[in-house]
Amino acid sequence: MVKVYGFSRVNEFAHGNTRDLRVLWALEEIGLPYEVVGIDHPRRDLDSDEYRAKNVFGQIPAIDDDGVVVTESGAILLYLARKSGKLVPRDLAGEAQVLRWSFAALSTIEVPLLTSWFVDINDGKGTKPSDALKSWARMRLEQLDGWLANRTFIATDDFTVADILMTHVLSARSTDQDLLKPYQHVRAYQTRCMDRPAWKRTVDAYRERVEAV
Structure with missing residues (x-):
């Protein structure tokens, strides 16, 4: 066990x-x-x-x-x-997409969101570092929103561990949810995954x- x-x-x-x-x-x-x-x-x-x-x-x-x-x-x-x-898919190509998006969730997306939160709680919002990090986060979220425009899940047609990682990053309390508001596909994806039993x-x-x- x-x-x-x-x-x-x-x-x-x-x-x-x-x-x-x-x-x-x-x-x-x-x-x-x-x-x-x-x-x-x-x-x-x-x-x-x-x-x-x-x-x-x-x-x-x-x-x-x-x-x-x-x-x-x-x-x-x-x-x-x-x-x-x-x-996770059983074929190598499908597994590669899950690996790709698992790493993206934990690096490309989580890093600017989490770093922005750390800077805000230590240095305060509205500082140059805070504004720069939020700009970085918005760029990544806009790119993610485009990717999700015609997709149900992040890596394949089926729900995978990459979706768990991405959803948890997006929904974390350290993620400023106001940053997500302009990105309807990201928000719909987040809701879709968190509605799972x-x-x-x-x-x-x-x-x-x-x-x-």
Whole structure:
């Protein structure tokens, strides 16, 4: 059974927004049995020697699949897809598109959005760095909007792990949702993916299990 190291207690701002949700969503979509190993963030469980042996960076998420330890949410999702044969095409060309868009979600899209948030909370909105980062983010979102104009999902005709990663990046609390407003195809895509029953099950279970402090 897959062990998922995910939060049991987390600060209020991050509650419902942590990256273990990406893994839990994938497992719900795939239907693999799993158990959650609760990590108490305020108690500094991430800094324990036991956890650092699994993830040297002391970050969530991590999984242990009968001795196969994988960290980094993108790597975990791709591993689970390959293991199960679900959420990824079986042909090389189709898999390449899922890899392409998984990396795009975590680098091309997430980097300007997340960096913009960090700058805003530290230096304030309206500063030159903030404005420059928002301009970068808008450029990427406009390009993404064009890509999604005639597509249901991001990488293939079917829902894949790339959609989980992209949707979670777009919906993150660290993503300024005002930036998304001009991009109707991005917003429709986000809604479409978050309406999936597996995501709703994941969120409901998370909120029941994880304490916000």
